[in-house]
Amino acid sequence: MGEHFTTNQAAAAAFGEAVFDQHSIGSTNITWAPDAGVGWVSGRGDPRRVYAHYSTRDDVWMVAAGLRFHFGAADAWFAPFFASVQPTLHTGHTPALSGCYEFTLTFGWQFQHWMIGVRHSSNANTHLPNLGESMLVAGITF
Numbered sequence: 001m002g003e004h005f006t007t008n009q010a011a012a013a014a015f016g017e018a019v020f021d022q023h024s025i026g027s028t029n030i031t032w033a034p035d036a037g038v039g040w041v042s043g044r045g046d047p048r049r050v051y052a053h054y055s056t057r058d059d060v061w062m063v064a065a066g067l068r069f070h071f072g073a074a075d076a077w078f079a080p081f082f083a084s085v086q087p088t089l090h091t092g093h094t095p096a097l098s099g100c101y102e103f104t105l106t107f108g109w110q111f112q113h114w115m116i117g118v119r120h121s122s123n124a125n126t127h128l129p130n131l132g133e134s135m136l137v138a139g140i141t142f
Helices: none
Strands: 013-019 030-041 060-071 081-090 101-113 114-122 133-140
Touching: 013 081, 030 081, 060 101
Parallel strands: none
Antiparallel strands: 013 030, 030 060, 060 081, 081 101, 101 114, 114 133
């Protein structure tokens, strides 16, 4: 969570995500695949941390659907890298996730049965406050 909330304020989070078949964009080496997911970000549990009338205590459940993009030929060394963008609906209201919807961007690397990435959810300044949630994500893939 942005600003002064980042100091010693880690939060537990869990996500499940499904990525579907890839499709080429014309004759380019760019592919796209639909992806959808659900997630949970725990509240910080500190009643003293309030920002613009939003508490850090709320747990937030999220549901998202969007597109994942891969760049390069299938045998290129950088082919496992991806970028995804997902419009996201959620419950709860915190200084980081203050509206009813957010936009989630993920940049990562997926190889065989695991992935690692950096994810950021924000409402793109459509509602204040707009601190956003940033996280390092790692997972097992099937």
